Amino acid sequence: MAKCPSDNVFYRDLNWHYPKIVRGEGIYLYDEDGKDYIDGCSGSAVANLGHGNKEVAEAMKKQAETIAFTHLSRFTTDAIKNLADKVAALTPGDLNKCYFVSGGSESTETAVKMARAYFLERDGVTSKFKIIARWNSFHGNTIGALSMTGHVARRKKYDPYLADFPHIAAPYCYRCPYDATYPECGVKCAYALEEEILRQGPENVAGFIAEPVIGSAAPGVHPPKEYYSIIREICNRYDVLMIIDEVMAGFGRTGKNFGIDHYEVVPDMLTTAKGMSSGYSPLGATIVKDKIYEVFAKGSGKFIHGHTYGGNPLSCAVGCAVLDIIEKEKLVENASIQGEYLMNKLQKLYDYPYIGDIRGRGLMIGIEFVKDKATKEPFDVKKDVKGLVTRKALDHGLVVYPGGGSVDGVRGDHFLLAPPINITRAEVDELFDRLDKAIKETCEELND
Ligand SMILES: Cc1ncc(COP(=O)(O)O)c(C=O)c1O
Incomplete structure (x- = not known):
């Protein structure tokens, strides 16, 4: 890959050639040479409504002309209040109170501080502060969020800064941490939480x-x-708050309003971002149960925390427009329908020699490569399979979200498919055709 052309941007990867995108429309991105790409991962499961949505743009313009910014420490606006009401109507149970922030890391870190502050407010308990997380997780890149994150490659260089958050194994059935099979496993990975709490x-x-x-x-x-x-x-049982990180899964991506809705369980807090504004403006929220809010209300009345752009009217107006469109166009149902259709089509990829696992819910689907299907042995990292498939997909005009390290922190190649949730059946067909070509060529190259 050529080095990126010299400009004054400090990119994430200085060895990557960044095509210049000049516009987007629906599921497509267009670069300066006119090449189209299907945004098969909505950036990073963000652009749930796709690109170039005129209704959202109109709402942004209107809000910017009315009032774009007020500081949430002093004022409120209709946009902020309306968004909170819309969100509360979608969340399960009495998860109603929205603490607005600007993104996913802010929302998970807010949850950490709020959990600690809740126990202090409720009964003055100073010892209750630890948050248990899982391996094979991502909760953000700021230091607190990264401390929770269970992803070795993302943590490694910054390890000296990370705080001690205990981790338990993830419910990764394809690579069961207990080497067991469901249902005989007795869902040991869930009971691991009790062991860790004790x-x-x-x-x-x-x-x-x-x-x-x-x-x-x-x-x-x-x-x-x-x-x-x-x-x-x-x-x-142990008076521990259940925090579900819906930053990626929330707002329809999995074919339900929230990923946790598949389990009919009401957590104590939801952390959200991405799809809430569909990427049109930075936005996130930590949403908590009334009982948590009431403890603050009856206590000091203060949650000492906050970010400058949290709850800015412009982002909140975008959030309102996005949630209205999701409802009006029945996009949660669409994510479920097209997700099932895509998942069925993807089964054909198992014919390729190196496709080990295809799993997901709605339009949040992961595909994992293995060197050997029988043993599930991953490829050597030097092969850079995730990089290879990403480049092949881009060649065929498809953007996927690659990742690695799921097996042992280093090895394991996979990518996420998460196209906009308003994708049509015909567009799913086109996405699949491009992906099929990319996987075919990836496997051929791995054979060489
Ligand atoms: C589940 C989850 N939580 C938190 C984050 C962090 O969000 P952000 O990058 O907006 O800080 C992400 C980002 O990918 C995520 O997927």
Whole structure:
């Protein structure tokens, strides 16, 4: 790959050639040479409405002309209040109170601080502050969020800064951490939470955080049906807050409003971002149960925390427009229908020698490569299979979201498919055709 042309941008990967995108329309991105790409991962499961949406642009313009910014420490606006009402109508149970932020890392870090502050407010308990997380997880790149994140490659260089957040194994059935098979396994991976709480001391544990469907760290992986009710029960028993990270899965991506809705369990907190504004403006929220809010309301009345752009009216107006469109165009149902259709088509990819696992929910699907299907042995990292498939897909005009390290922190190649949730059946066919060509060529090259 050629080095990126010299300009004054400090890109993430200085060895990557960044095509210049000049516009987007629906599921397509267009570069300066007129080449089209299907945005098969909505950036990083963000652009749920696709690109160039005129209704959202109109709402942005209107809000910017009215009032774009007020600081949430002093004022409120209709845009902020309306968005909170719309979100509360979608969330399960009494998860109603929205603490607005600007993105996923802010929303997971807000959950950590709020959990700690909740126990302090409720009964002055100072010891209850630990948050248990899982391996094969991603909760963000800021130091607190990265401390929770269970992804070795993303943590490694910054290890000296990371705080001690305990981790348990993820419910990764294809590579069961207990070398067992469902249902005979007895869902040991859920009961591991109880063991860890006891190890840490329940008096020290404030929360447990997990992605309902895993995103970038092991895309599409999701637990058996009883997993989250077991987790809920354990959290109740030890007075531990159940925090579900819906940054990627939330707002329709998995074919339900929230990923946790597949499990009919009501957590104590949801962390959200990405699809909430569909990428039209940075936006996120930590959404909590009324009972948590009431503890603050009856206590000091203060949550000492906040970010400058949290709850800015412009992003909130975008959020309102996005949620209205999702409802009006029945896009949650569409994600479920097209997700099932895509998943059925993807089964054909198992004919290729190196496709080990295809899993997911709705339009949040992960595909994992293996060197050997029988042993599930991953490829040597030097082969850079994830890079290879990404380049092949781009050659064929398809953007996928690659990742690695799901097997042992280093090895394991996979990618996430998460196209806009308003994708049509014909567009799914086109996406699949491009993907099929990319996988075919990837496998051929790996054979050489
Ligand atoms: C599940 C999950 N949580 C948190 C984050 C962090 O979000 P952000 O990059 O907006 O800080 C991400 C980002 O990919 C995510 O997938």
